[in-house]
Amino acid sequence: MDPRNVIVTFPELLLWFPLLSGLIVLLLNKGDKAKNWSLVFSVITLTISVVSFMFTDAKWRPLNQVSYFWLPQIGSSFALMLDGAGRILCFLTAFAYPVIFLTTYKTKYKNPNIFYGLMLLTQSGLIGVFCAMDALVFYFFWELALVPVYFLASIWGGEKRIQATWKFFIYTFTGSLLLLVGIIYVYLHTTNSTFSLFSFYNAHLTAAEQNGIFWLFFVAFAIKMPIFPFHTWQPDTYEQSPSAVTMVLSGIMVKMGVFGLIRWLVPVLPLAVKHFDHVVIGLSVVGMIYASCIAIVQDDLKRLVAYSSIAHIGLMCAAVFSNSESGIQGVLIQMFNHGINIIGIWVVVEMIERQLGTRKISMLGGLAQKSPVLATLLVIVALANIALPLTNAFVGEFLIFNGLFKFSGWYTALAAISIILAAVYTLNMIQKVFYGETNSITVSAKDIGANEAIMLSVIVVAIFVVGVFPKPFFELSNDTVINFLSKLSGGK
Amino acid sequence: MSINNYIFLASALFSIGVIGVLTRRNAIIIFMCVELMLNAVNLLLVAFSKMHYLTASVIDHTTKAGTDGQIFVFFIMVVAAAEVSVGLAIIVMMYRNIHSVDVNFLNRLKH
Amino acid sequence: MSKIVFLVPLIPFFGFLINGLGRPVISKSSAAIVGSGSVLISFILSVILFVNVKNGHGGVFNGFDFISVGKLQIPFSFQVDQLSSLFLLIITGIGFLIHVYSAAYMHEEKPADYARYFAYLNLFVFSMLLLVMGSNFVIMFMGWEGVGLCSYLLIGYWFKNNDYTNAAKKAFIMNRIGDLGFLLALFWMIQQFGTLNFAEVFSKAGSMPSNTAALTGITLLLFLGATGKSAQIPLYTWLPDAMAGPTPVSALIHAATMVTAGIYMIARSNVLYTLAPVTQGVVAVIGLATAILAATIALKQNDIKKVLAYSTVSQLGYMFLGLGVGAYTASVFHVMTHAFFKALLFLGAGSVIHACHHEQDIRNMGGLKKYLPITHITFLLACLAIAGIPPFSGFFSKDAILIGAYEHSPILFWVGLIGSLMTAFYMFRLYAMTFLGKFRGTHEQEHHLHESPFAMTFPLIILAVLSTVGGFLGVPELFAKDANWLEKFLSPVFEVSETKMPPHELPHSTEYVLLGITIVLVVVFIGWAIAKFRNYQKTEVEETGFGKILQNKWYVDEFYNAIIVKPLNKFSWFLDSIVEKSGIDGIVNGIGKFVNYSSRQLRLLQSGQVGAYILMMVVAALFFFIIQLFVK
Incomplete structure (x- = not known):
């Protein structure tokens, strides 16, 4: 195959296929057809994403980037590219969807065609965010990913869904608008008046200007991740959303924020990053301890996981600002790890809730006797979540902490306290849900079915593969890391 | 004649118009007061136009300075005529519907 | 050779996979065979490795690149040298005996739980082997956290009981606090040396001046890790609670192997510690304080396993004292002999508990001598060993540590001596209350008293032999010239430290005097304990005053x-x-x-x-x- 005769590129396939399939599913009639078709479509997307890993070499460059004629009047072209980080996150997105569809296969939704259609549209938006090379395109997909999620959560959510999703929408939308203002400001200061990523990297901005724009960008990303104190939408939204949506939100969507930092904030505003690094890392570290403490006293499984996620994301955010190769490499791999680990946990929560009708930790107990397979798999996923060695998160957190230590030992020591707190709430959860004697609710529990066990096992295998042999990941993300660091050191 | 006299007259007319609009409830009178304000402005426009022309023609007697002010006046008169036709039609419709031309009956806009 | 090196940990890991995945279907006997067999193979391979090392064929064996980011290269590789091969023998050897013992001890369990038990045990052996074989601090840390996890799983093995799962949780969290220190030390080392490979770190550190802030900080943080794993002040309280696990687990993890990981780690990084005298002082003082504190608590405990648990904490304290005064060989020696006699004590206790139908309170025992003859003899030998009566193994190793302490400062020696007198006292209190006098339990219990099956007594006998003669591996200079085989064997590991430390040579006469005093006092205390407790009668009188404080463990948990x-x-x-x-x-x-x-x-x-x-x-x-x- 000659790389020069390219008919269709990977970013296009990954982007348009879910979009089209989403539209097709929307038009389908009600019933199981929508569910089955969207499963098939998501598996095809996954296949495309896997195939794209065979073409990472520099000579396949034409296969990995594309640019359409879009809005030449204002200097914006529809530019997409798959680089190391983008490829990993696209893979995460593509991998997560079949897992989500399969594990929630037994859950019944009203109007399934709309539900699954919107899910696939979200997928397209997410992939767009990870591929975009043009600020306007990035913004476009940033919003495209948000809007369907709003409808998903507010139509199929829990009791207080309207309140929670309204807050979620307003909150993230405020952030988005700030981001738009920031983008336009930078656009007006680019040398050639285009929205392309590279002209953003070379924009003429004084230190004072950068400091101002920094907050516009940062608040948008901080809300999405979320970083303390912009996080309060998250537990409510996770709690109220249907599990499939929660998995998308926490598994993939929060990575948009971290990814935004890596691609659009730090390299564009290197001076401001140097200026505010202590503020951001301080916020992140405080947020980690804060969220971990709160997680200790949560009774609702979903809220517990939500707060634990805030702590983990805080660590990634701190590492992005630590200006070290190890830290940024750790973040890239940890985004993937956190995605699959937390989806694994949600799968377990979903199964417990579907079977027993409650998520209250205080009402559960003794499940290990009734469902040993579920218990074993959960213990593995939960321990991966607290970064035990030989699991994937250890590799990520080790590098992240190492990078952070280069920045400052004290922040690292503080942040590492959350490791202990993470052990406290995770073990509490395992103990109260799985150990002890059964009670009237859990006495009727059964073990999980084959398809769920297989899905969870896939996650567990992924956890160990990345945990033992992470090298391919480092090679993949190396180009992003080098690019990132060169931008940052150029700003000195 | 000094320009001040024109300004005083125009201000007086305009103020009468404003006060009329604010205090009267009869739609027709309000309408007339609006016309009064418009004409106060017209008067000013003409006065200033003439003043500009006189000062400029001292230096160059072929000058066209100030003519645009007069042209504005024509525009305003045309628009006012159009407004009158629409406005009066509204008032007639109003009278047909509620048998009154009292504007305080027209408070449904807030809904 | 390189294949063997990688097979040593992998075989227990396969055992873990077979037992873990085959849990629903595997029969009890095959679970036991897989579990014990894998460790036995591992032991045989370890012996081969040991012989190789003895003939000078050790070294670093590379697996694959684990983490390589920029300049930071962390390979997945194993180091087999004198120190690690010695630990390999201890871990797989004692591990095998305890697997065999467990096969009989746990026979009442359901097949699925039985397989789970052996899976956990094998996973533990795997992690422990990673810990000692790793050729860099990251692999060591993997094993470090891995053994913590297995300890958690095994303490909470009977997970229906909330107290047990609480104990498991406590153990894991306290270990995590220590692990935090370990982890921070790793990052600091990366910053300081740019690598975590033992060889490079130690050679770079060796060229640094003594007493720098970085080295002191790194070693203190590492020591924090050691206090968690090896149950020292302030993180020791999890170990007594960890007795909630099955008794063989206590023997393997909480006496013989895992808890000595901290000593292994410090012995491994002896170069760093020698160059950080401040830390050494802290290690010695904490070790000694722990030794004394735990010994005082052990005096008043009535649960047979709790006494042994506090005794373990106390003995670990001695090992740290040895490390702190630079007597590295002596500490490693004590690790070895302690592994023999403490495993034996726990297994003996297990045999007693087994015989008394899960009775653990020694006030309800007594007179077991005639019912459990093999257990009794082996237990007695172990008690003599831990009390430090020549020529049992504990005498030589403890003596080496105490002499090392004396060379450093006589005060350390005298305080340490008090601790070892208490050791003798509480061990023989335990022995007397359990085996001497009349049986104080219920009539039904007495009816069921029986000696344990061969699978349980066989490990006891082997360990008893080792406890008795194990000390001759390290006979001090005093008795025979060049008789200290262990010191010669380990000398390459501690070579650099030896050259950096000021030489201490105690005159032989002083040494004789100190030894004489020690032995006489110990014998006196043993006699006192036996005389006082041989005809112990149950009383309902509550402890008062100081005794009450000791019985409540100085209220540290409450604190x-x-x-x-x-x-x-x-x-x-x-x-x-x-x-x-x-x-x-x-x-x-x-x-x-x-x-x-x-x-x-x-x-x-x-x-x-x-x-x-x-x-x-x-x-x-x-x-x-x-x-x-x-x-x-």
Whole structure:
């Protein structure tokens, strides 16, 4: 195959296929057809994403980037590219969807065609965010990913869904608008008046200007991740959303924020990053301890996981600002790890809730006797979540902490306290849900079915593969890391 | 004649118009007061136009300075005529519907 | 050779996979065979490795690149040298005996649980082998956390019981606190040396001046890790609670192997410690303080396993004392002999508990001598060994540590001696109350008393032999020239440290005097303990005064509970309900409410009155007019 005769590129396939399939599913009639078709479509997307890993070499460059004629009047072209980080996150997105569809296969939704259609549209938006090379395109997909999620959560959510999703929408939308203002400001200061990523990297901005724009960008990303104190939408939204949506939100969507930092904030505003690094890392570290403490006293499984996620994301955010190769490499791999680990946990929560009708930790107990397979798999996923060695998160957190230590030992020591707190709430959860004697609710529990066990096992295998042999990941993300660091050191 | 006299007259007319609009409830009178304000402005426009022309023609007697002010006046008169036709039609419709031309009956806009 | 090196940990790992995945179907006997067999193979391979090392064929064996980011290269590789091969023998050897013992001890379990038990045990052996074989600190840390995890799983093996799972949780969390220190030390080392490979770190550190802040910090943090794993002050309280696990687990993990990981780690990084005298002082003092504190608590405990647990804590304290005064060989020696006799004591205790139908309170025992002859003899030998009676193994190793302490400072020796007298006292109190006198349990229990099956007594006998003769591996200079085989064997590991430390040579006469005093006092204390407790009668009198404090373990658990656990819960509750719900979320919702409220107020302006609108218009026009006038 000659790389020069390219008919269709990977970013296009990954982007348009879910979009089209989403539209097709929307038009389908009600019933199981929508569910089955969207499963098939998501598996095809996954296949495309896997195939794209065979073409990472520099000579396949034409296969990995594309640019359409879009809005030449204002200097914006529809530019997409798959680089190391983008490829990993696209893979995460593509991998997560079949897992989500399969594990929630037994859950019944009203109007399934709309539900699954919107899910696939979200997928397209997410992939767009990870591929975009043009600020306007990035913004476009940033919003495209948000809007369907709003409808998903507010139509199929829990009791207080309207309140929670309204807050979620307003909150993230405020952030988005700030981001738009920031983008336009930078656009007006680019040398050639285009929205392309590279002209953003070379924009003429004084230190004072950068400091101002920094907050516009940062608040948008901080809300999405979320970083303390912009996080309060998250537990409510996770709690109220249907599990499939929660998995998308926490598994993939929060990575948009971290990814935004890596691609659009730090390299564009290197001076401001140097200026505010202590503020951001301080916020992140405080947020980690804060969220971990709160997680200790949560009774609702979903809220517990939500707060634990805030702590983990805080660590990634701190590492992005630590200006070290190890830290940024750790973040890239940890985004993937956190995605699959937390989806694994949600799968377990979903199964417990579907079977027993409650998520209250205080009402559960003794499940290990009734469902040993579920218990074993959960213990593995939960321990991966607290970064035990030989699991994937250890590799990520080790590098992240190492990078952070280069920045400052004290922040690292503080942040590492959350490791202990993470052990406290995770073990509490395992103990109260799985150990002890059964009670009237859990006495009727059964073990999980084959398809769920297989899905969870896939996650567990992924956890160990990345945990033992992470090298391919480092090679993949190396180009992003080098690019990132060169931008940052150029700003000195 | 000094320009001040024109300004005083125009201000007086305009103020009468404003006060009329604010205090009267009869739609027709309000309408007339609006016309009064418009004409106060017209008067000013003409006065200033003439003043500009006189000062400029001292230096160059072929000058066209100030003519645009007069042209504005024509525009305003045309628009006012159009407004009158629409406005009066509204008032007639109003009278047909509620048998009154009292504007305080027209408070449904807030809904 | 390289294949063997990788097979040593992999075979127990395969055992873990077979037992773990085959849990629902595997039969009890095959679970036991897989579990014990894999460790046996591993042991045989370890012997081969040991012989190879002895002939000078050790080295580093590379597996694959684990983490390579920029300049940081962390290979997955194993190091087989004198120190690690010695630990390999201890771990797989004693591990195998305990697997065999477990096969009989756990026979009442259901097949699925039985397989789970062996899976955990094999996983533990795997992790422990990683810990000692790793050729860099990261692999060591993997094993370090891995053994912590297995310890957690095995303490909470009977997971229906909430007390047991609480103990498991406590062990894991306290270990995590230590692990935090370990981890920070790793990052500091990366910053300082740019690598974590033992060889490079130690050679780079060797060229550094002594007593730098970095080295002191690194070693202190590493030591924090060791206090967690090896149960030293302030993180020791998990170990006595860990006795909730099955007794063979206590023998393997909480006596013979895992808890000595801290000693292994410090012995491994002896170069760093030798160059950080401040840390060494801290290690010695903490070790000695732990030794004394735990010994005092052990004096008043009535649970057979609790006594042994505190005795373990105390002995570990001695090992740290040895490390702190630079007597590395002596500490490693004590690790070895302690592994023999403490495993033996635990297994003996297990045999007693087994015979008495899960009775653990020694006040309800007594007179077991005639019912359990093999257990009794082996237990007695172990007691003599731990008390330090020549020529049993404990005598040589403990003596080496104490002499090392004397060379450093006589005070350390005398305080250490007090501790070892208490050791002799509580061990023989335990022995006397258990085996001497009359049986004090219920009649039914007495009826069922029986010696344990061969699978349980066989490990006891082997360990008893080792406890008796194991000491001759390290006979001091004093008795015979060049008889200290262990010191010669280990000398390459501690070579650099030896050259950096000021030489201490105690005159032989002093050494004889000290030894004589020690032995005489120990014998006196043993006699006192036996005389006092051989005819122990149950009394209902509550302990008072100092005895009560000791019985309640100096109230340390309560103290930690009051200053850490409760405040943390309170603080978390405060954050959740006050700061989070009313504070931050309150502000967010408050902004929403404010917008809502102000919109409602502004809506009132839209009254529908044409006059009002016009008035507003005029007022606004006037307003801007006035502004225009004044702002020019």
